[in-house]
Amino acid sequence: MLKVGVTGGIGSGKSLVCRLFALLGIPVYDSDFRAKWVMQHQPELQQELRAAFGQEAFDATTGLLNRAYLAQLVFHNPEQLILLNSLVHPQVKQDFIDWAAAQQNVPYLIKEAALMYETEAHKQVNQMVLVTAPEPLRLKRTLQRDPHRTIADIQAIMHKQLSDEEKIKRVDFVITNDEQQLVIPQVLVIHQQLLALAPTYKPENVNF
Ligand SMILES: CC(C)(COP(=O)(O)OP(=O)(O)OC[C@H]1O[C@@H](n2cnc3c(N)ncnc32)[C@H](O)[C@@H]1O)[C@@H](O)C(=O)NCCC(=O)NCCS
């Protein structure tokens, strides 16, 4: 089956674009959400996280993943981020394979992830869509959406992600979400192109 990656930096509007694809009946795998889900629900990974980042990685009372603690730790410390990535990304990769295998009777499916080329997740998909927006707008949107993050927090995350200039050279489709161009028509055009491509893809086209 045709597998499509939707990528873009923090605040670019990937989730918004993916909601539109979902309305068109396309299943969407949300990597940010699933990464946190596996961290919360896989006992072995949970143990590894406690060993690597201390018991504070999970709230002592609720047992929930301590996102704020981990975010402060990893987004301001490259070594800690590499360590977290090395524990979590292989699990997300496998989780996506399992999810994708369960999808039936759909023309194509989407993997939404801020990190694609950085994690080699692009090898799990056949076509790539980039959602792009000017950096100041991405910063403004993220500040509004995530009031717990400072400008410095958001910029630190941006610097951990490949720039749009780098990504744009590698993707198949671009959606400009700059609040000037309409997003829905761009999604509809790409959807039609993907529907046309879909019958040519077999599972063996994917280089897992
Ligand atoms: C550190 C964590 C707990 C912070 O959680 P929090 O809810 O505050 O942030 P959230 O997940 O919404 O991410 C905020 C932004 O940072 C980006 N981001 C998340 N992880 C990373 C990373 N490892 N490198 C670069 N950017 C990242 C997200 O795509 C998003 O744009 C969480 O981001 C996490 O577990 N990250 C590691 C797993 C990961 O790489 N996820 C990305 C998809 S595989």
Ligand SMILES: Nc1ncnc2c1ncn2[C@@H]1O[C@H](COP(=O)(O)OP(=O)(O)OP(=O)(O)O)[C@@H](O)[C@H]1O
């Ligand atoms: N065209 C738009 N007009 C107005 N608001 C928008 C637009 N696109 C996105 N937003 C808003 O900007 C914020 C960021 O968008 P979204 O969550 O889709 O980004 P994202 O790329 O998924 O970010 P992240 O990588 O952090 O998950 C959201 O609050 C969203 O509603």
